[in-house]
Amino acid sequence: MTVNTEKSREAWTLVARSDDVAEGGRQVIELGNDVQIGLFRFKGKLYAYENLCPHQSGPACQGRMVDGVRERIEEGGRSAGLAFDKDDPHIVCPWHGFEYRLTTGEHAGVPSIRLRGFGVREEGGDIHVAL
Numbered sequence: 001m002t003v004n005t006e007k008s009r010e011a012w013t014l015v016a017r018s019d020d021v022a023e024g025g026r027q028v029i030e031l032g033n034d035v036q037i038g039l040f041r042f043k044g045k046l047y048a049y050e051n052l053c054p055h056q057s058g059p060a061c062q063g064r065m066v067d068g069v070r071e072r073i074e075e076g077g078r079s080a081g082l083a084f085d086k087d088d089p090h091i092v093c094p095w096h097g098f099e100y101r102l103t104t105g106e107h108a109g110v111p112s113i114r115l116r117g118f119g120v121r122e123e124g125g126d127i128h129v130a131l
């Protein structure tokens with residue numbers, strides 16, 4: 001069972017089967033009332049975000065997935081350049097390139113900008129989201 005939420009008091013809605021979201025993969029699901037969510041699985045955990053970019057409402061969850069970039073710091077604090085970080089995947093909004101951390105929904109450069117996240121529960125082969 002995967003529970004990744006602070007919203008566990010919300011109503012749980014069945015949105016997918018476990019097999020629908022492979023490791024490293026995603027599903028974008030239409031829930032009706034013009035609400036879509038992006039479901040992602042990374043290192044066995046599930047993450048759910050509204051498919052609505054805070055910038056100008058683009059379909060952020062349908063964007064490219066890329067490794068985050070971090071600065072490597074040597075002993076003494078000197079920069080050793082930049083490196084891709086496979087432990088920090090990002091989702092890139094297809095409209096204007098805002099980049100969000102998959103594991104938090106935060107914009108990579110401005111953490112106060114974030115995708116709207118939902119709690120996720122996986123049990124008995126079903127995935128539920130707290131809406």
Ligand code: FES
Pocket residue numbers: 053054055056057058059060093094095096097098
């Ligand atoms: S709408 Fe997503 S970057 Fe502009």
